Amino acid sequence: MPYTPILATLGYVFSPDRTRVLLVHRNARPGDHHLGKYNGLGGKLERDEDIVAGMKREVLEEAGIVCESLQLAGTISWPGFGKNGEDWFGFLFRILSWSGTPAEKNPEGSLSWVKVTQVMNLPMWEGDRHFLPFILDFQALPFHAVMPYHQGRPTGWTVNSATA
Numbered sequence: 001m002p003y004t005p006i007l008a009t010l011g012y013v014f015s016p017d018r019t020r021v022l023l024v025h026r027n028a029r030p031g032d033h034h035l036g037k038y039n040g041l042g043g044k045l046e047r048d049e050d051i052v053a054g055m056k057r058e059v060l061e062e063a064g065i066v067c068e069s070l071q072l073a074g075t076i077s078w079p080g081f082g083k084n085g086e087d088w089f090g091f092l093f094r095i096l097s098w099s100g101t102p103a104e105k106n107p108e109g110s111l112s113w114v115k116v117t118q119v120m121n122l123p124m125w126e127g128d129r130h131f132l133p134f135i136l137d138f139q140a141l142p143f144h145a146v147m148p149y150h151q152g153r154p155t156g157w158t159v160n161s162a163t164a
Contacts, residue, residue, distance in 0.1 A: 005077065005089035009055040010042040011070070012135050013063065013095040013102070020113040021136075022063060022102055023122070027109040033083040038114070038122040040135075042090075051091045059095060062106045069097035073135050074143035078127075081149040092135060127154035134159075 013022040024041060026034040041062045045054040056067045071094045078088040102111055114122065116136055120129065127147050134140045145159040 003079075003087060005079075005087040006082065007045040007051075008043060008088055008090045009045065009051060009058055009093065010040045010090050011055050011059055011067075011093040011095050012040040012073075013059065013065070013067075013098060014116075015113060016097075018096075018116070018138065020115055021119060022111060023114050023119070024062065024106065024111050025109045028105070028107060029109075032108065034108075034125075037124050038119075039124065039128070040092075055091070055093050055095075059098070062103075062108070063111060064103040065098045065100035067095050067098050070095050072142055073140070074131065074145065076131060076144075077146045079146070079148045081147075092131065094135060094138070127157070130154070130157045130159075 014020070022041070023038045026032050026037050026039060029035070042055065042058045045051065049057065052070065055070060059065060059067050073092045073094050076090045076092065078090065081088045105111060119132060119136060127149070130147065131143070131145060134143045141161040143159050143161055145157065147157050148155045
């Protein structure tokens with residue numbers, strides 16, 4: 001069966017001193033597949049945009065800020081991740097510089113600045129605990145991973161660094 005994933009971006013906006021990260025608490029829509037979880041900002045790519053343009057658009061739509069400097073932290077293939085078992089492929093970014101004032105909420109939920117040291121204590125997708133250390137470590141090399149999902153749970157995790 002051909003692999004035809006939904007392409008998406010997922011970005012983590014850092015405070016200028018890099019001690020906090022802007023996250024969305026998915027608490028606004030009762031039928032949301034992500035309800036109750038904290039996550040970075042992002043979403044599906046549109047067919048006429050590259051991954052950087054897609055990331056910038058999603059951050060502007062979801063937080064009302066303009067990305068000025070982003071860094072590709074890695075990629076993840078999520079076979080079976082979607083609500084109905086769809087495959088997803090994500091490009092994960094650190095947003096290191098931005099302008100504007102972040103919104104307090106968006107249609108998905110409330111936005112809040114969380115101390116980097118507290119991120120791993122939040123409710124999130126179980127699989128996020130595997131890749132977030134790479135995102136939060138500014139010295140980490142870009143990574144490329146596969147995390148298969150079955151019935152909403154990860155069933156594996158393989159990762160390679162960009163130098164592998």
